[in-house]
Amino acid sequence: MRDPAPATPSVEDIRQIAAPLTALEGPMLPMLHAIQAEWGHVPPAAVPALADLLNLGRAEVQGVISFYHDFRDHPAGRQVLRICRAEACQAMGGAGMAAAVLDRLGVDWHGTTADGGVTVEPVYCLGLCACGPAAMLGDRLIGRATAEGLAREVGA
Numbered sequence: 001m002r003d004p005a006p007a008t009p010s011v012e013d014i015r016q017i018a019a020p021l022t023a024l025e026g027p028m029l030p031m032l033h034a035i036q037a038e039w040g041h042v043p044p045a046a047v048p049a050l051a052d053l054l055n056l057g058r059a060e061v062q063g064v065i066s067f068y069h070d071f072r073d074h075p076a077g078r079q080v081l082r083i084c085r086a087e088a089c090q091a092m093g094g095a096g097m098a099a100a101v102l103d104r105l106g107v108d109w110h111g112t113t114a115d116g117g118v119t120v121e122p123v124y125c126l127g128l129c130a131c132g133p134a135a136m137l138g139d140r141l142i143g144r145a146t147a148e149g150l151a152r153e154v155g156a
Contacts, residue, residue: 009039014049022053028064032071040075069123077112077119079154082136083145086125094133098122100147105156118154 017038018031028050035046042065051058065071083098102120105113112119128134131143137153 009043009045011045011049011052014043014046015053018046018050018053028054028056028061029068032065032068036071041072044073069121072110077116079118079138080121081118081150081154082121082123082126083150084124084126084128084132084134085122086129088125088129089132089134092132097133097145097147097150101150104147104151105154113156118156 014035017034018027021027021030021034024030031050031053032042032046036042047058047061047065050056050061054061065073081101083101084094085098102108102111105111105118105120107113107118107120109120109122123136126134126136126141128141128143133145135142135145135150137150142150142153
């Protein structure tokens, strides 16, 4: 059994997680997922570590991290609430619903409530277009979402 991950990982800590994945074809995404699974986010030490392992520039690694919305550079709240921002959900009142949820929680997109309980993230299609507006709390999809229902789900 491994020791618990350190709160602030070093480049060497990152290398221990990522190095075994270098033999994969297209290893950067699996490496980033493994790093985020270990620390709950992709810490700054990951950029130089992956750049070195993959023989890439730091800007290339940072570009991949910032491109994919699933990767975060800071820890998320205990719950992650994703709210769909795609056209079908917007047509069903998603913008107003999202604004009400953000207001009720006192955060903006990508923000985490003061108590660390909930992080709210935008997504662009959850595949529930016929049941919009849609949201996802953790791994659970929620169709026909309302601000009141989502606030109740997250305990706000």
